[in-house]
Amino acid sequence: MFLGHIAVGLAGKRAAPTVSLATWLASVQLLDLLWPIFLLAGLEHVRIAPGITRFTPLDFYDYPITHSLVGSVGWAAIFAGGWMLSRKNGRVALLLAAGVVSHWVLDAISHRPDVPVLPGGPYVGLGLWNSVPATLAVELTMFAVGLTLYVRGGGAGRRRVSFWLMMAFLTIVYFGAAFGPPPPDARTLAWSALSIWLLVPWAWQADRIPHP
Numbered sequence: 010m011f012l013g014h015i016a017v018g019l020a021g022k023r024a025a026p027t028v029s030l031a032t033w034l035a036s037v038q039l040l041d042l043l044w045p046i047f048l049l050a051g052l053e054h055v056r057i058a059p060g061i062t063r064f065t066p067l068d069f070y071d072y073p074i075t076h077s078l079v080g081s082v083g084w085a086a087i088f089a090g091g092w093m094l095s096r097k098n099g100r101v102a103l104l105l106a107a108g109v110v111s112h113w114v115l116d117a118i119s120h121r122p123d124v125p126v127l128p129g130g131p132y133v134g135l136g137l138w139n140s141v142p143a144t145l146a147v148e149l150t151m152f153a154v155g156l157t158l159y160v161r162g163g164g165a166g167r168r169r170v171s172f173w174l175m176m177a178f179l180t181i182v183y184f185g186a187a188f189g190p191p192p193p194d195a196r197t198l199a200w201s202a203l204s205i206w207l208l209v210p211w212a213w214q215a216d217r218i219p220h221p
């Protein structure tokens with residue numbers, strides 16, 4: 010899942026508006042921010058296997074550190090713990106931790122049964138990606154709801170060109186990944202997946218205008 014995670018971050022901003030959108034997007038996408046780093050370090054692995062699901066050609070056969078349920082809980086504890094230490098707000102820290110773990114839940118809905126609960130399995134996955142129309146329906150609906158919540162929360166006025174550019178960019182990346190050619194190899198994929206880090210400074214900049 011991709012736009013579905015962004016949707017949760019937008020909804021999170023509505024639930025805890027004092028937190029920067031950058032922090033929210035980092036929380037819901039933390040596992041995918043870490044994943045290319047672990048791929049490049051040779052600690053996790055992915056294969057390009059066109060046809061493995063209808064929606065994505067990627068075979069996520071080894072990603073226990075970033076994408077196991079226990080891993081996600083551990084990353085959530087680190088992320089929310091860091092927030093708690095610096096901002097001393099337990100409610101927000103819990104919401105951010107839930108944001109991190111929501112990534113695992115949504116991936117378990119999208120992926121085929123390759124998402125580990127513990128690092129060595131068992132593996133879960135409801136396989137939403139086996140249907141392109143169902144994937145698009147679920148993710149685009151979530152994205153629309155997330156955007157509506159964000160806008161209604163005062164998060165996107167006319168001045169927020171940067172915010173809308175970011176949302177357009179994410180949509181283009183999403184459709185490019187869904188309908189474009191598969192990446193040539195796992196290493197190229199890992200390097201291009203690092204570009205997701207751009208979202209953090211971009212969201213921070215787009216969210217700087219104070220909310221009402």
Ligand SMILES: [Zn+2]
Nearest residue numbers: 040041112116
């Ligand atoms: Zn993921």
